[in-house]
Amino acid sequence: MATQTKAKPASPAALRKERDRHLRRNDILAAAERVFAEKGFHETRMEQIAQEAGYAAGTIYLYFADKETLYAALFIHKIEEMVAHVEAETAPATDPLDGLRRAVRAQFEFHDQNSAFFNHFVRQRLHGSPGKDDPWSEVVLHYRRHFNVLVNLVERAQKRKLLRKAPSHLLASALLGFIIQIARGAQREGKSTPLVGHTDFVCDLFLNGAT
Amino acid sequence: MATQTKAKPASPAALRKERDRHLRRNDILAAAERVFAEKGFHETRMEQIAQEAGYAAGTIYLYFADKETLYAALFIHKIEEMVAHVEAETAPATDPLDGLRRAVRAQFEFHDQNSAFFNHFVRQRLHGSPGKDDPWSEVVLHYRRHFNVLVNLVERAQKRKLLRKAPSHLLASALLGFIIQIARGAQREGKSTPLVGHTDFVCDLFLNGAT
Amino acid sequence: MATQTKAKPASPAALRKERDRHLRRNDILAAAERVFAEKGFHETRMEQIAQEAGYAAGTIYLYFADKETLYAALFIHKIEEMVAHVEAETAPATDPLDGLRRAVRAQFEFHDQNSAFFNHFVRQRLHGSPGKDDPWSEVVLHYRRHFNVLVNLVERAQKRKLLRKAPSHLLASALLGFIIQIARGAQREGKSTPLVGHTDFVCDLFLNGAT
Amino acid sequence: MATQTKAKPASPAALRKERDRHLRRNDILAAAERVFAEKGFHETRMEQIAQEAGYAAGTIYLYFADKETLYAALFIHKIEEMVAHVEAETAPATDPLDGLRRAVRAQFEFHDQNSAFFNHFVRQRLHGSPGKDDPWSEVVLHYRRHFNVLVNLVERAQKRKLLRKAPSHLLASALLGFIIQIARGAQREGKSTPLVGHTDFVCDLFLNGAT
DNA sequence: TATGAATGAGAGTTCATTCAT
DNA sequence: CATGAATGAACTCTCATTCAT
Structure with missing residues (x-):
């Protein structure tokens, strides 16, 4: 409703x-x-977000059409950050x-x-009515972008015969699934050890298998 | 509230x-x-469940204390089924x-x-207030039982040197994460090809790695 | 519905x-x-009354048409007891x-x-819709019988010139009002001293005034 | 919840x-x-109060935490009015x-x-759970303030030897009990004659007794 | 006669959203 | 632009009452 940026701000x-608007x-x-990270989607009150941001409740609606859109926008924002981070770290490879x-x-x-955010990232999902303007559909698009980063890496490795022949999305899934599951497990146990420590183990297992 | 089985039904x-009560x-x-599978927790109306079951709305509350408890009970029920199925299939190994x-x-x-149910199994989670009687805490317990089935298999394999030395729960996580990710991917794409077809690929990848 | 006694049980x-029915x-x-004394009308559950009486919930309805009728019947019962008690004690005067x-x-x-019962006797009242079958109207009738006991005593005293000329119901009101107010005050303060101790004071004040 | 007046409205x-808020x-x-006067507490629907006030149902909750609090606030309001009235009329004595x-x-x-309100003032009472935030407890406090007005008058009269020696709260109870009982009686009979006419009779009876 | 499982209408309350200021 | 008071739809759960057994 009030989310678009004008085409040519000369x-x-x-x-x-x-x-300023962006800020x-x-x-x-x-x-x-x-x-959202603390309460999840349904337990979160718009009022509280407004307060936390130092605005009045109504003001949010000048920037986001509604609660769902805000939620989706947050996901997109986060995924963009994540993609950016992964791409930046991957570039010098x-x-x-x-x-x-x-x-x-x-x-x-x-x-x-x-971690707080990811608690929900993996789990929560809005129940998009299949209407065209479901704010969630764009999130899926962004998720795919993220997933594709992995897929591309896999495919490049396959081209150089560094990885076996197999549908690249399955290999990428394997890797991502492993990552996510480790993260979830850590969360469930309430561990605060950084996950980065598992990097080598994960790569080794992915490449060489459990045998 | 009225969910317990009496100790001595003589x-x-x-x-x-x-x-009959059980039925x-x-x-x-x-x-x-x-x-729940169709709508998710929050979009589901107790009324609709009642109708679907052929009861009046109030009747549900004779069997489940409230909506959350019902939801949790359903999870427990499903996990039990799943554990039973996996154990049954695994036994003749x-x-x-x-x-x-x-x-x-x-x-x-x-x-x-x-598949419909699993859409939520992986994603949705009640926001458990840390009260002792949070119906969700029991679900977590049951989930762990399910996870342990895999862990046990891994450990047995490790004892026979069929799997590498590594924390068994990490290996199990890897496997489960892969399985789940495959399932989610299929769901996201809306594929209806049975997942069972991936069994060999998953095992092979898990055991021998992606190289 | 099932409350009437047959006319001639020969x-x-x-x-x-x-x-047996009466019992x-x-x-x-x-x-x-x-x-009712403990919870008041609205907080009382028929189920609890049934349990307390050692019957099933449905059984109550074989003896009383509904909750209101039961409540009214209780009042009538109590007022009858009270009238009986007052009359018995007054008789030998x-x-x-x-x-x-x-x-x-x-x-x-x-x-x-x-005292427990009176806590409500003075305060609680059903909101009788002015329909003919309001169970409460009969309570009012019984209350009047009770009040009349006092009125009669007053009138008899007036005839013998022991009390001043004044509308007897006003004098009786004065006396009853005083009694009730004392009782309420004691209740409010949570006192457990028996009220009987106030008898002489009340009579003296009523007869001779506060001067 | 939103009932307090800020300390410094500069x-x-x-x-x-x-x-405006007060208005x-x-x-x-x-x-x-x-x-409430017409229906009593339990028969009253918040919706109806809202309509009667020309607001939407939800608006009430911006001013009163819940139904009980509103009910109690009304009592407090009325008692304050009553105390003010009695004190104002008593001052020039x-x-x-x-x-x-x-x-x-x-x-x-x-x-x-x-009269409509008093129908309930004497009779209806919420069942205060003994929690500290029982809205009713404040009503009791206010009631006591009202009662004390009478007690003070009695005590002042006693100091000047205009009333007999006796616990002042009992004398005040006697007087108040009489007043209330007269009022109730009139209500029960559905009389519309103003009660003020009974003033002299009540005072005379209270001071000089029924003899 | 007694039971108690099933009923289902009903109401208090919340909170996303709007819009006059 | 920002505000925040007002809105009112929506939903869970309770419990008096019924009726098949």
Whole structure:
């Protein structure tokens, strides 16, 4: 409703306005992250997000159409961060396997730094009515982007015969599933040891198997 | 509230009553499964479960204290089924690795037969207030039983040097994470191909690695 | 619905049945008194009365049409007891003023023995819809009978010029109001001193005034 | 929940807001009085109070935490009014006995103007769970303030030897009991004659007794 | 006659969202 | 732009009452 950015903000005044708008939007996203992470979607009150962000309840609706959209926007935001982090860490890789290792490591790092959020990332899902304007559908798109980072790495490794022939998405799934499951397990046990420590074990297991 | 089984149902009449009670309880659980699977916890209306079960709304409360308890009971029920299925399929295993393969297979079978439910099994979680009587805490207990089935298989295999030395729960996590991720991926893509077909690939990958 | 007594129970068998019915009705009334006294009308659950009486919930409805009727019946029962007690204690009076004193005393005695019940007697009232079958209207009738006992005593005293000329119901109100207010005050303060001790003071004040 | 007045409403804007809030709160109290008086606590629907006040159902909860709190607030409000009225009418008294007469008169006046409400004042009572935040406990406090007005008058009269030696609260109870009983009697009979007319009779009877 | 499982209407309360200021 | 008071739809759970056994 009020979420779009105008196409061409030419004048410096308009630019400044645009930038301010972005800033405030991010304030709200940050507040939303804290509250959603603590309470989950349904237990979170818009009022509380507003307070946390230092705004009045109504103000949020100037930046996000509704609660669901805000929730989805937060996911997208986080996934973008995650993708950016993984890509940044993966970039300097010397070879595909090193890239894979770096990806795993980056993934764990991000988990370590966002454990509260990930508690929900893995679990919670809005029940999108299949309407076109379901805010969740865009999240899925972004998720796929994230997943594709792994898939690409796998495929590159396959091309160099560093990984076996197999559907790349299955291999990527294996790796991601392992990562996630480790993270969930740690969460369930309430452990606070950083996950990054598992990087080597995970890579080794993925590459060489459990035998 | 009225969910317990009496300690000594001596008389045949009492036995019959107990059995009928169980039957009706299961009717409700079955109805709850259908509705919860379709709508998720929060979108589900008790009224609808009642209708689906062919009872009046109030009747449910004769068998389950409240919505959360019903939800948790359903999870427990399902996990029990799953454990039973996996254990049954695993029992005739000739050696630990065969057991592992059978477990993977059984897991996939169960997924194939309960895909709607599993959509939530992996994702949804009640926000347990840390009160002792949080119905969810028992679910966690049951989940652990399920996880332990895998852990035990892994440990038995390790004893026979069929699997590498490594914390058994990590190996089990790897396997389970892979299974779950495959299932989720299939769900996301809306594929209806049975998951069981992936059994061999998963085992092979788990045992021998991606190289 | 099932509350009426047949007009002419001739046969001994019918008589016995009638008597048994009365007995069970009283069981229920006694149980109702305990629970209503403790919880008040709205907080009382029919189930609890049934349990307290050693019957099943449905059984109550064989003796009382509904909750309100039971409540009213209890009041009537109690007022009858009270009237009986006051009349019995008043009967041996030598002169009207002695009668008055005995009435006051009897009233206090009854309060002392039924304080729990009186907590509600003075305060709680059903909101009778003015329909003819409001169970409460009969209670009012009985209350009037009780009040009339006092009025009669006052009038007899007036005839003998022992009390001033004034509308007898006002004098009786004065006396009753005083009694009730004392009782309420004691209840509010949570005192457990018997009220009977106030008899002489009350009579003296009523007869001779506060000067 | 949202009933408190801030400690320092400095700015005129804040003052205006505070005042408006009070106004609206009183609108609701007035509406509540009408409905509660007609139906009693349990038969009253929040919806109806809201309608009567010209608000939506939810709005009430911005001013009162819940139904019970609203009910109690109404009582407190009324008792404050009553105390104010009685004190105002009593102030110009020349001597303690005149003060007593004025108090009785004021009491009757208030009854005459608030008969509907008083129907409940004497009778209805919430079942206060003994929790500290039972809204009813404050009502009791206010009631005591009201009662003390009478007690003080009595004590002042006793100091000047205008009333006999006796526990002041008993004398005050006698007087109040009489007043209330007269009022109840009138109500029961459905009389519409103003109660004020009984002032002299009541005072005379209280001071000089029934003989 | 007694039972008690089933009924189902009913109401208090919350909270996302709007809109006049 | 920001506000926050007002809205009102929506939903869980209770419990008096019934009726098949």
